[in-house]
Amino acid sequence: MVNYFPEEVLEHVFSFLTSHRDRNAVSLVCKSWYNVERFSRGKVFIGNCYAISPERLISRFPRVRSLTLKGKPHFADFNLVLHDWGGYVYPWIEAMAKGCTNLEELRLKRMLVSDASLELIAKSFPNFKSLVLVSCEGFTTDGLAAIASNCRFLRELDLQENEVEDPRGQWLSCFPDSCTSLASLNFACLKGEVNLAALERLVARCRNLKSLRLNHAVPPDVLQKILARAPQLVDLGAGSFVHDPESETYNKLKNVMQKCTSIRSLSGFLDVNARCLPAIYPICINLSSLNLSYAPGIYSKELVKLIRKCKKLQCLWILDTIGDKGLRVVASACKELQELRVFKSDPNDVGNAAVTEEGLVAISAGCPNLNSLLYFCRQMTNTALITVAKNCPNFIRFRLCTLDPITPDAVTMQPLDNGFGAIVQSCKGLKRLSVSGLLTDQVFLYIGMYAEQLEMLSIAFAGNSDKGMVYVLNGCKKLKKLEIRDSPFGNMALLADTGKYETMRSLWMSSCKVTFGACKSLAEKMPRLNVEIINEGDEMEGGSDDRQNVEKMYLYRTLVGPRKDAPDSVWTL
């Protein structure tokens, strides 16, 4: 019957499918659906930029308007991957500039972005609207200046946690007076000065501005003027919040804040004087998202005074200076909480307290809607994890990080296997899990058995033998990304189910017991995997001993064979 639908009808139906997974599924039904789908797909998500080539992307999806690309493996965030490993965006932009100039949106994560790339974007895509860069590097504010100057319809420039060099600092003035389309501007990660007058003028003329995140160079008096011009803001990242609470500026800031009743999301406070925080109290009741994890030097008491006013909070990112006591207040005040991230604070910072299992248990008891957690803690117990599992069966993301990677249950000294086992058993929808602490093969047995929806698993310093890894590979049918460091998994585990890796996006193993020879035989057996060995500074000769342990291995499925841009220290087998 579906064969008789004209293509326009199919296309209209497909237009309601926004998730790329749904669209991928639809395109597998039959050739005609594949074709209708591919011509109508506007947003493409590529989780590993080396799995496919830009040319193939364009030939399959000629009308792509929005492209998301991810480059380096996740462990690159923690300095485990060389800077020049790869993930260059330039070839993609070059290809799109030739074949697909309708590009409107580019979202990049962990990629190397050069100024030349940004300049090429700026001049190749007349309808370019949105640039989102997360954890990228390789560019300077010169590249941003090119974007600002040339993208006439720019709506969104969102820079999250990038390493950006700032040689000149005038990029903000490059937005022409005719630019009024900005709805979202986030430059919080930039380290240099900005032209404050240009910033004020920009905010004044962009009436659609909803999201603005400033860097540390924007002082409170400018913030006050900006807020006076843009009371319609929904998302604010304050830059510097250091001022004399007795001053006129502070008074003005307090007054103008009260009028910002649309603000739902607050972040930043990159420099902060805690005594200025009361200026924010009036808007706390409206907040659904609060990120104070970049704000140094706030004592738990002050954090708590602020947070207990945020009754509608759904997402909280905070430093562990809040302490267990502070978390108990959060638990009692923020009943709608869904996502909590507690980051490790600088050990030399004031009020450094760290959190333990007690804080987590309190949160789980008070916030039953909790579904996403990142928790850096000094210690943990099985009891606590079991309690948390019972209280919060809705976890989708559960990432626990003990400061000592192999710390056992703080009370019983046993491994934390049972605790994590309870989490995976109870949380049927769990998609992402990071485990830490003293863990044996047993925890992986549980994970393999229960974590049916698990897509990403991070393992460090865990397990006893190959069996641990095999339990996971056998059990987790939906596994997409597996990253392992410093665990005793070896060749038997690596080679136990080589076909599995084609169902996954990638596997990372570092400081494990996998040998050169095993990696070579895996690569030979599976031509559609790239098996990369990263050996920094070691002998890379062909005569390398097959029995030698490999320091870092990263393998991923790909349709385009070994990449040609790997540096010398990365060897594709």
Next chain:
Amino acid sequence: MEGYSRKDVGCPQLLDLIPKEKEWLVKSAEETNYGLSEEKKLELRLGPPGGDWTFKQICGPTNESLLSFGFFPNTTAGATTTAPWQHQTKASFFPLMEKESCRIVELQGAEKKAFSPANTAVPNSSSAQKRTAPAPVVGWPPIRSFRKNLANGNSSKLSPESQKDFSKKPIENCPKNKFVKINMDGVPIGRKVDLKAFHSYEKLSSAVDELFRGLLAAQGDSSTNGIKKEVEGEKVISGLLDGSGEYTLVYEDNEGDRMLVGDVPWDMFVSTVKRLRVLKSSELPMLFCGSKPGKLSLDRSI
């Protein structure tokens, strides 16, 4: 929850990790002055699940029995370091069934991993004792470098309450090094240098030449972006300290100001420097005038 069984062949044991019919107590907070006034203690009850939990052995004959992992309603101080699952506590615990061909997970003397931190001792009470930090592990705890840099960067600027030593050590946490970032105009990827390895400005200058000479040559045409390397002749980078070369070395100090390298005694420089930059001399108009001011006021907030 209905009775649960895995369809896979040779499936491992099903384990009831959340005990049934037990009252679970969150540790009742000793301090009650933080707002939990509605309930003194948080009581959580597990309703009995629908069916029994069954499991099969991992390998070997099918032996069915119930396995349940107990927990401690009252926390016992002191660790039991004996057999793994056989906690000697309340009656909720069912003895572990025999394992025949299955490996018992050996938890005593848990195998040392490839890397083990120096200190694995754990305090034997759950009170908030400060632990001695284990030896630093690369990339652990997993905190993004961006965040780590933020912490270090901030500590030198603000917070009148905290006394920050000007020679605050960077991320690496080792007093014998002082690693600072160094970036060069025209080279997108930066490097890091350990200033404590040099003892003079001259040594620093020649190190900069060594670090960047090759990278600069490889840049060549900026649009190649590192994919194709143009092998031009590698030029020596000289005259970094006196304004005579194509490039000049500047640094950012602990007050956030940009300064010309070379004015102060070496040790003072090392203690106040936060990062280095190699700028094109043409970008620094002062140098053309022949004067050598102390501060470069590259004031951009005009």
